[in-house]
Amino acid sequence: MNAANAALRVGTRGSALALAQTTAIANRIGALAGAPVDIIPITTHGDTSRESLSSLGGTGVFASGLRESLLAGDCDLIVHSLKDLPTGAHPGLAIGATPKRADARDVLCARDGLTLATLPVGARVGTGSPRRAAQLRSLRPDLEVVDIRGNVDTRLARVAEGDLDAVVLAAAGLGRLGRLDQLAPEFLELSAWPTAPGQGALAIEVREGKADRRLAEALAAINHGGTQATTAAERLVLARLEAGCAAPIGATAVVDDGLLFLTATVYSPDGTRKVTSSHAATPESHSAHHLVEAAEDVAERASRELLAGGAAEFAPLKGTS
Template sequence: MTPTVIKIGTRGSALAVAQTQTIASSLTAKTGVAVEIVTVKTEGDTSTESLASLGGTGVFAGALREALVAGRVDVVVHSLKDLPTGVYPGLAIGAIPKRVDPRDALCARDGLTMDELPEGARVGTGSPRRAAQLRSRRPDIEVVDIRGNVDTRLAHVAEGRLDAVVLAAAGLDRLGRLGAVTEFLGLDGWPTAPGQGALALEVRAGEEKLVAALNHNPTRTIVEAERHVLAILEAGCAAPIGAHGQIDDGLLFLDARVYSPDGTEKLTSSHALYVADTPHPSLEVAERVAAELLENGAARFAPVGGAQ
């Protein structure tokens, strides 16, 4: 039975609230059901420790999921790149709306691009994947581990503490901050986190119909392939792994790249298959990609094989 008011749980950050408000408006428009937004405080919001030391970006999901299981909310909105790949008992992803821009973006002082940053430039990120990519692309710069919301990170640049930061284009767009971008980083040379740019609407198992109207099947097929690579490699959300999928004329393409933390080594695998040729296209293409990465030695230099 559909509730008269659907309670949607979200983190309290400006970005989380902005993307949840978008989902709330879409859900009401599609279903006619009233929506209430409930803010939930998470460990990732209150701790000042680095994401890597906290166990990855999955720390943002725990409290939201607890609120869902307890019945305090009916739906929670996650940034899919922050959601652990392991199954959470009693919960299910009811919908993945259409994905927006999955790229990373450089926000630098004086309009600088990645290649224009001076030697020794200080570039901030809280992501081990982005840190490895920065060290691979520009071994002459200093990578600085930072925390904080989008405005806090941009302020580091505006106030001269950093020369640049790397952020998700999707988050900047949702906050109306695309004007801070000095370069969008192309996916071919800079693959991003599995699921980046997509949202996941999680519900209690059996209640998927609450949000099913917002599901976008092509997006779901693509991001599930990206996330299956993480799951098969048993790598956490904070591992230095980038992946990007796309569907073109019925063909599902998947590229994934694993970096050593210091950026000195990287491995890439790319495979494709027709979505209509198999009942589980996302899993099958991911298995091919992950098998090739492991065969070529990914476990030798990347922190894969950890618990989710």
């Protein structure tokens, strides 16, 4: 954005979901910055490969192509699903904003109105997430968990065609596609079914350095302090444990009544073991700085407790106590 009337180029993955969530955010930023917006679809290795996510090496397979385009100057900012973003900082880039989070829950989309409790023994449930697979095996070891890839419609089609009895998806994604009212899925509550760190949230990534004033002000306007703090707490657990997508970890943080609460659970891949840690901190204020300090505090304590509880003995973690 050099010229006053230059279009703001926003990079995104090309899936229907990515385009839907990016367009909504880009339009907000463009309106605040007083600039037209161009959406730049970018194909990543994670989009073209049919291998499982864990074998591909984790969440970075979706972020790397977007980041390369941003660093090359092909776009001015990129929009990530925060759960797809590696926890480590990327040289030359920074998170410019974390907008208000959508619903962080998972949902079960099953045939014939079935629920997780009423699926018959041996029912085939699809997911590409090691965390969801471990949770399914923990709660319903009698189910057959099927590793799947593909976009939302591809996954739902396998249920409609009878190949699968159900799939587990993110409520936020279905909501952004306008599908929740059509499907009437079962919402899996976070207290019993914690989701991926950062699920339901988006991250706006920009190049480091002096940003265009209008863009910087627009990003500041859409940043949500509570979302920034809660997702930071969840993702800091991943970073402390040095865990990637092959590690079945669920984490949920909330800011409530002046406290920041964090609960994190590590599962064994087969779902037979798990360890949970819950901690709270009182931020000195609700400023972004103090909220992030509280997030770092609870994440550090929870991580140490998870490791002390034996998480590294049964889950693929690299962290040490």
